[in-house]
Amino acid sequence: MWFQLSVSLTFLLVAKALRLWCGHGEVWLSCGCVDVESTSGGCTSPFVGVFDQCLYFVTFAEVTHQEARQMCHSLDAELAIVDTAGRLSNIIYYINDNGLTTKDFWIDGSDAETEGDWRFYTGEPVPMGTPFWMASIGEQQPDDSNTTEDCLHLFPGYSFYMNDVNCMRYKNLICEQPIVESNSSLPVRDAECPPFFVFVGYRCLAFMTWAEQTWTEARQSCHGLGGELAAIYEIEELRAIYLYLHQEGIAGHSFWLGGSDAANEGVWVWTDGYQVETGAPWWGYAGSYSLEPDGGSDENCLLLDAEGFHYFRDASCDLLMNPLCSI
Incomplete structure (x- = not known):
């Protein structure tokens, strides 16, 4: 996907915060908190x-x-x-x-x-x-x-x-x-999620469809939002993400997750050090009666691949895909 950003690499390298200009004001996203x-x-x-x-x-x-x-x-x-x-x-x-x-x-x-x-x-x-x-x-x-x-x-x-x-x-x-009257007790947005994050499954996720990046760049973008590439620990959360992608009409996008076996081939861990679940119903079918991962040392990063119906797939970390961030 072609995209154009006013700063290089989509929210990247902005110290530890993201500034969104909006004419008369700005909002800072840092460490997952938003001062609205x-x-x-x-x-x-x-x-x-x-x-x-x-x-x-x-x-x-x-x-x-x-x-x-x-x-x-x-x-x-x-x-x-x-x-x-x-x-x-x-x-x-x-x-x-x-x-x-x-x-x-x-x-x-x-x-x-x-x-x-x-x-x-x-x-x-x-x-x-x-x-x-x-x-x-x-x-x-x-x-x-x-x-x-x-x-x-x-x-x-x-x-x-x-x-x-x-x-x-x-x-x-x-x-x-939606305009909220000053005397209204209704919140303007979900207080648990800052801008560009939505509550899906069990937490706040940002589906960055406007950025195509390598795995490393995608991780930096998530850091710029005060978060990290998403880790999925519960199978119901994978289901919730799948349903959200179709509900919002963005199921044609493939998203990086925060899993990798780059440090130790064959040992898949999330960025927090916890082990990535293996086998069904997490990983996609690779053919010949076997499941992913199947790419060896050439495919060390974890992807929700649109062509693979958003099961876990191993992929080259240099592919340009969309970041899926969590806080």
């Missing part, structure tokens, strides 16, 4: 108040539309809904005022289920026509070019009017956080 601060309009960092919405303009990664949805979900948010002219206008003002005019943003909206019937994730219709969609003399978007354009974005080439595009393109994204 209020911003304008009842929003919490990294979200900022724009008109009547709490938005986070994610510019450090470019992902597909489905990956963008999962990324927002990891923040207890959704892709931003632009359903009024006022919202569109103020988002465009914000983009222009904050130097984001070269970015291309996914927002919520798709007609993938029924061609021509544009809907938000809520099931409500996306507004059509002026002043939302880009128009030239004699024609107006959406045009479903090549019959492959089923997702909605704000395109800089069209001055951030709405436009339809292929859902597999790589773009930045805008997440929208």
